[in-house]
Amino acid sequence: MPLNSPRLSLAERLYLPEIVRGVRVTTGHFVRNLVLHTLHLFGIAKDRKAAVTTQYPEERKVYPEGYRGAHRLTIKPDGSVRCTACYLCATACPAKCIYIEAGEHPDPQVEKFPLRYEIDTLQCIYCGMCVEACPCDAIRMDTYVHPRIHGYRREDFVETKQVLMERSHVLATRGRDALMDDLQSDYRHAETLAAGGR
Numbered sequence: 001m002p003l004n005s006p007r008l009s010l011a012e013r014l015y016l017p018e019i020v021r022g023v024r025v026t027t028g029h030f031v032r033n034l035v036l037h038t039l040h041l042f043g044i045a046k047d048r049k050a051a052v053t054t055q056y057p058e059e060r061k062v063y064p065e066g067y068r069g070a071h072r073l074t075i076k077p078d079g080s081v082r083c084t085a086c087y088l089c090a091t092a093c094p095a096k097c098i099y100i101e102a103g104e105h106p107d108p109q110v111e112k113f114p115l116r117y118e119i120d121t122l123q124c125i126y127c128g129m130c131v132e133a134c135p136c137d138a139i140r141m142d143t144y145v146h147p148r149i150h151g152y153r154r155e156d157f158v159e160t161k162q163v164l165m166e167r168s169h170v171l172a173t174r175g176r177d178a179l180m181d182d183l184q185s186d187y188r189h190a191e192t193l194a195a196g197g198r
């Protein structure tokens with residue numbers, strides 16, 4: 001047995017008692033919530049809280065101030081990308097999910113810019129290291145939008161430079177709620193298309 005492996009009792013090693021214990025806990029919560037919700041319907045035991053599932057996407061949660069949501073690439077006043085394709089974010093990324101292809105900038109004052117900048121959001125762990133690593137505030141996660149939730153192909157979850165820049169544009173012109181509105185409307189549109197295709 002390796003030195004650091006936890007010592008399991010015989011009951012734990014047999015698995016079955018642990019499975020029964022897990023089912024007992026889950027059933028206990030289910031029955032408790034069912035009873036409390038039923039009592040609340042009749043105005044009884046209102047002071048005792050029962051678990052509630054957020055009815056997303058109809059209902060939205062208010063995200064805490066420190067929430068690190070979807071990424072965005074910041075833009076300069078002239079609308080061009082602020083990123084200088086220095087690769088520091090890609091180097092710092094523990095999930096290795098940032099792909100950058102650098103190009104020569106037409107302006108001699110600017111050395112490089114990203115011809116391609118992509119984040120594979122299926123690999124991303126939303127740690128924020130890319131934001132910390134960036135020396136010119138070119139990437140942020142202050143959008144209050146959670147990651148994309150729908151798609152049928154892996155490519156649907158790869159966010160391109162255009163998508164990441166558009167978020168900054170929407171944020172500046174229509175505000176944070178608009179980002180979530182757009183995400184939900186895309187989701188509903190995809191759902192309608194999928195339903196029509198069945």
Ligand code: SF4
Binds near residue numbers: 094095130
């Ligand atoms: S949030 Fe973390 S995992 Fe995601 S792209 Fe940035 S550094 Fe990589």
Ligand code: SF4
Binds near residue numbers: 082085087136137139
């Ligand atoms: S986002 Fe920032 S760290 Fe990443 S390549 Fe662009 S300038 Fe460099």
